[in-house]
Amino acid sequence: xxxxxxxxxxxxxxxxxxxxxxxxxxxxxxxxxxxxxxxxxxxxxxxxxxxxxxxxxxxxxxxxxxxxxxxxxxxxxxxxxxxxxxxxxxxxxxxxxxxxxxxxxxxxxxxxxxxxxxxxxxxxxxxxxxxxxxxxxxxxxxxxxxxxxxxxxxxxxxxxxxxxxxxxxxxxxxxxxxxxxxxxxxxxxxxxxxxxxxxxxxxxxxxxxxxxxxxxxxxxxxxxxxxxxxxxxxxxxxxxxxxxxxxxxxxxxxxxxxxxxxxx
Amino acid sequence: xxxxxxxxxxxxxxxxxxxxxxxxxxxxxxxxxxxxxxxxxxxxxxxxxxxxxxxxxxxxxxxxxxxxxxxxxxxxxxxxxxxxxxxxxxxxxxxxxxxxxxxxxxxxxxxxxxxxxxxxxxxxxxxxxxxxxxxxxxxxxxxxxxxxxxxxxxxxxxxxxxxxxxxxxxxxxxxxxxxxxxxxxxxxxxxxxxxxxxxxxxxxxxxxxxxxxxxxxxxxxxxxxxxxxxxxxxxxxxxxxxxxxxx
Numbered sequence: 262x263x264x265x266x267x268x269x270x271x272x273x274x275x276x277x278x279x280x281x282x283x284x285x286x287x288x289x290x291x292x293x294x295x296x297x298x299x300x301x302x303x304x305x306x307x308x309x310x311x312x313x314x315x316x317x318x319x320x321x322x323x324x325x326x327x328x329x330x331x332x333x334x335x336x337x338x339x340x341x342x343x344x345x346x347x348x349x350x351x352x353x354x355x356x357x358x359x360x361x362x363x364x365x366x367x368x369x370x371x372x373x374x375x376x377x378x379x380x381x382x383x384x385x386x387x388x389x390x391x392x393x394x395x396x397x398x399x400x401x402x403x404x405x406x407x408x409x410x411x412x413x414x415x416x417x418x419x420x421x422x423x424x425x426x427x428x429x430x431x432x433x434x435x436x437x438x439x440x441x442x443x444x445x446x447x448x449x450x451x452x453x454x455x456x457x458x459x460x461x462x463x464x465x466x467x468x469x470x471x472x473x474x475x476x477x478x479x480x481x482x483x484x485x486x487x488x489x490x491x492x493x494x495x496x497x498x499x500x501x502x503x504x505x506x507x508x509x510x511x512x513x514x515x516x517x518x519x520x521x522x523x524x525x
Numbered sequence: 526x527x528x529x530x531x532x533x534x535x536x537x538x539x540x541x542x543x544x545x546x547x548x549x550x551x552x553x554x555x556x557x558x559x560x561x562x563x564x565x566x567x568x569x570x571x572x573x574x575x576x577x578x579x580x581x582x583x584x585x586x587x588x589x590x591x592x593x594x595x596x597x598x599x600x601x602x603x604x605x606x607x608x609x610x611x612x613x614x615x616x617x618x619x620x621x622x623x624x625x626x627x628x629x630x631x632x633x634x635x636x637x638x639x640x641x642x643x644x645x646x647x648x649x650x651x652x653x654x655x656x657x658x659x660x661x662x663x664x665x666x667x668x669x670x671x672x673x674x675x676x677x678x679x680x681x682x683x684x685x686x687x688x689x690x691x692x693x694x695x696x697x698x699x700x701x702x703x704x705x706x707x708x709x710x711x712x713x714x715x716x717x718x719x720x721x722x723x724x725x726x727x728x729x730x731x732x733x734x735x736x737x738x739x740x741x742x743x744x745x746x747x748x749x750x751x752x753x754x755x756x757x758x759x760x761x762x763x764x765x766x767x768x769x770x771x772x
């Protein structure tokens with residue numbers, strides 16, 4: 262049976278430095294229901310707690326208040342069911358591309374041949390065939406992030422968490438990576454939570470976009486993108502794309518302005 | 526050729542030494558000329574005395590250093606990952622670190638006798654702290670996204686420690702080991718000065734006492750050369766092991 266829930270976030274609040282009583286409230290009363298195989302973007306000004314929410318879903322940071330659950334049950338610790346890709350790639354620098362991709366596969370109960378086959382498959386998926394024996398330090402940022410994506414996808418997680426994955430790349434590479442990610446997502450159906458502060462990126466990639474406010478982080482709007490973006494880069498020139506982007510920009514800007522006022 | 530150029534200052538010092546003794550700037554009783562040192566070296570080498578004593582010394586240094594490395598890495602990793610261990614061990618490390626370990630020579634002699642064991646224990650004590658401290662710093666400095674990545678790929682806590690934290694800390698650990706290597710030579714020679722029946726430090730002390738200055742200098746230069754060689758070799762090993770850092 263097809264699961265009815267991708268990720269369910271209920272009444273989640275989170276404060277940093279809460280132990281000394283003067284904590285900073287990073288998230289307040291977050292409710293969010295992400296459908297299975299949905300591509301969901303978390304968009305907001307910096308400091309809105311969008312990465313914190315992602316880390317909570319990943320199980321990397323313990324949930325203080327509220328609950329987070331996936332089809333597998335309540336989230337309490339990191340699990341291969343929920344893979345993550347970080348902005349700064351987080352590759353094991355002492356491992357080659359192949360060894361990085363194999364790392365998660367070695368934790369599964371697979372025979373050697375199957376592991377090697379899957380590593381090859383995912384290296385090919387991210388167009389890195391021929392670079393298997395290169396170390397991360399020998400690769401460009403874009404290639405490093407492809408390796409990280411292959412490493413995460415190779416263990417076949419149901420949920421893919423992405424923390425501004427293209428934020429450290431140059432504009433050209435970022436565009437290429439966005440298109441490739443879309444193509445990959447269409448081939449390998451997964452629930453994706455994608456953190457970004459780039460409105461165009463969110464509109465180009467996501468089916469739904471949660472717009473967050475800053476300090477304390479709340480979800481202010483959830484927007485359905487609702488038009489077909491399969492034409493690739495050309496989509497960005499269409500009227501619907503431009504109008505929706507501008508609309509979202511306005512909403513984000515309001516949050517950013519409110520955040521600045523709050524700080525003053 | 527580039528290597529020769531890099532070590533040119535050493536050749537200059539040797540040339541100055543030779544000149545100073547040849548033209549009587551210093552008394553040959555204080556500093557023997559290089560030719561006599563060379564001759565004494567050859568004699569010590571062919572008689573087997575030098576090789577035997579250097580071998581004894583290096584054996585002690587190696588065992589002490591190896592034990593310090595093994596224990597030091599484990600202790601450093603435990604300190605970095607287990608809070609109670611950190612709270613217990615950290616003050617001890619801080620208190621013990623600045624203390625000159627050579628001050629322990631008499632104590633160690635009383636406790637562990639005059640044989641190999643006392644020297645090995647002393648070298649172990651001198652070498653373990655740099656390894657502990659560097660492992661601890663290296664392990665604490667590991668980027669948390671590496672740990673998180675491994676955890677989300679299915680690694681257990683133990684696997685994270687040995688497969689992520691340890692290799693990520695390795696560059697720092699090597700630096701600590703290199704410091705420890707230098708300490709091991711210092712403690713090796715100084716403990717053999719005080720009381721020993723063989724070893725390069727013993728040889729230097731007895732030759733000095735007996736007034737055989739040329740032979741004594743030959744031994745000193747040998748220790749310096751072997752220490753230098755060991756450090757270079759270790760540097761080479763580090764560079765090979767950490768090849769992944771080079772673009």
